[in-house]
Amino acid sequence: MSAVIFDNVSIMFGDKPKTALPHADQGMNRAEIQEQTGQVLGVHNCSLEVQEGEILVLMGLSGSGKSTLLRSVNGLNPVVRGAVRVNDGDDMVDVVSCGKQKLREIRQSRVAMVFQQFGLLPWRSVAENVGFGLELAGDAGRADKVKTQLELVGLKDWADRKVGELSGGMQQRVGLARAFATQAPILLMDEPFSALDPLIRNRLQDELLDLQRDLKRTIIFVSHDLDEAFKLGNRIAILEGGRIVQCGTPREIFSSPADDYVADFVANMNPLGVLTARDAMEPGSGGDEIEAETPIRDFMARLKDETLSVTENGQTIGQISAQSVVARLSA
Numbered sequence: 001m002s003a004v005i006f007d008n009v010s011i012m013f014g015d016k017p018k019t020a021l022p023h024a025d026q027g028m029n030r031a032e033i034q035e036q037t038g039q040v041l042g043v044h045n046c047s048l049e050v051q052e053g054e055i056l057v058l059m060g061l062s063g064s065g066k067s068t069l070l071r072s073v074n075g076l077n078p079v080v081r082g083a084v085r086v087n088d089g090d091d092m093v094d095v096v097s098c099g100k101q102k103l104r105e106i107r108q109s110r111v112a113m114v115f116q117q118f119g120l121l122p123w124r125s126v127a128e129n130v131g132f133g134l135e136l137a138g139d140a141g142r143a144d145k146v147k148t149q150l151e152l153v154g155l156k157d158w159a160d161r162k163v164g165e166l167s168g169g170m171q172q173r174v175g176l177a178r179a180f181a182t183q184a185p186i187l188l189m190d191e192p193f194s195a196l197d198p199l200i201r202n203r204l205q206d207e208l209l210d211l212q213r214d215l216k217r218t219i220i221f222v223s224h225d226l227d228e229a230f231k232l233g234n235r236i237a238i239l240e241g242g243r244i245v246q247c248g249t250p251r252e253i254f255s256s257p258a259d260d261y262v263a264d265f266v267a268n269m270n271p272l273g274v275l276t277a278r279d280a281m282e283p284g285s286g287g288d289e290i291e292a293e294t295p296i297r298d299f300m301a302r303l304k305d306e307t308l309s310v311t312e313n314g315q316t317i318g319q320i321s322a323q324s325v326v327a328r329l330s331a
Contacts, residue, residue, distance in 0.1 A: 016039060025045075043068050054219070056237065070188050072084045072096075109184060111186045155173055189220070189221045193228070194224070229250075235247060253266060282320070285319055
């Protein structure tokens, strides 16, 4: 079931945003539109469906429109044309056309956001920050929920410390705990790890995936880092100049880039992070069995000494060896 639907969403910034739409429809880029109309193209005709429990990564270079599109989900960026529909439990509600009261309800109970700069209150304790959203919603049982989330992110022993005393990585854990504590089914994450050093960033990515396995939220995650996008995303939507140029699984994007822009993105990444047994198998039948969709990185060490059978629906469809992996990477 869909959690969020972007339906031909266009966002323009300026005092007369609708005047820019015909120019965008003609295929003009951001610079041309600004020269012609004085308006700034945010995103143009973006359509996506995000499924419940999915991590969708919006990625692209700075200024590509990824954060602009993300912020339309909770109404922070005004949509000039199109709709953004959010599952409110009973129906899909268009946040573009709904009233202020309904939008407030969606922000309080359906959609939570984690910012790059944490958005924490440094004079408050860790526990008070984690429970802040629940406090605003008047949740009388927030103490137990806060305790649970602090345990999940490994901050149980830091509950009474002031946030300002914590390191950047720990502060971001507080931000994650606060977002998950609201129990909002949809999380918007705007480059939450980009300000952190690589080691801490990698650890928090792992922790996010661990949390997601348990809690199964719908996450729309903005990143400009391809390795991060390929690690976290069930699917990735790549934007250029305010337009979506390709959306697919990491494997689809790596194997079949839609254009030169996408090809340049994936040219320097490690393919072992996205390729599966199916991608590198050859005819034949080896030893122990592995599923066709098993990532190569999960069994790479075993290929040094043995050949494995690749199966699908219980049937052997080929074999994989160190030589077949090398052949696939050289193709």
